[in-house]
Amino acid sequence: MYCLPKAGRGAVGKTAVVGMKDRTSKAVQATVVEHTDAPTFQGFVADHIEQGAKVYTDDHRSYIGLQNHESVKHSASQYVDDMAHTNGIESFWVMLRRG
Numbered sequence: 404m405y406c407l408p409k410a411g412r413g414a415v416g417k418t419a420v421v422g423m424k425d426r427t428s429k430a431v432q433a434t435v436v437e438h439t440d441a442p443t444f445q446g447f448v449a450d451h452i453e454q455g456a457k458v459y460t461d462d463h464r465s466y467i468g469l470q471n472h473e474s475v476k477h478s479a480s481q482y483v484d485d486m487a488h489t490n491g492i493e494s495f496w497v498m499l500r501r502g
Contacts, residue, residue, distance in 0.1 A: 414439075421447050424491040431495050441465040459487045 421444055422433030432451045436443050444465040448458060460466040462476045473487040482488060 422492055422495065423448065423451060424495055426491060429491075431492070433495075439463070439465060441468065445469060457486075459489065461489050 419436050419439050420433055421436050421439075422431060424431045432447075434447065436447070441464075444463070445468065448466075448469060452458065455471060458466075458469055458472045460469070460472065460474045462474050462478055466472065466474060473484070475481045475484050475487050475489065477489075483490075
């Protein structure tokens with residue numbers, strides 16, 4: 404008997420996508436990625452921000468070590484901490500799924 408892995412809310416059977424939204428211009432950059440590791444995520448950030456820009460993320464471990472970075476701890480139900488939040492890109496993902 405073969406059992407399929409549980410899909411649920413995890414990553415099983417899903418395509419990984421990384422994205423960011425500029426809070427000033429509202430421009431979104433997103434791309435499919437093969438890995439969700441630090442070199443991939445941090446490389447994506449470095450390729451799409453201006454030098455010295457502030458970066459706000461969730462608490463995914465692949466963002467650890469980013470310069471000029473603040474995060475919110477979604478894993479602890481923290482979604483906003485002063486200016487640190489991911490509401491803009493989260494809204495983009497919701498609209499994309501609805502499309």
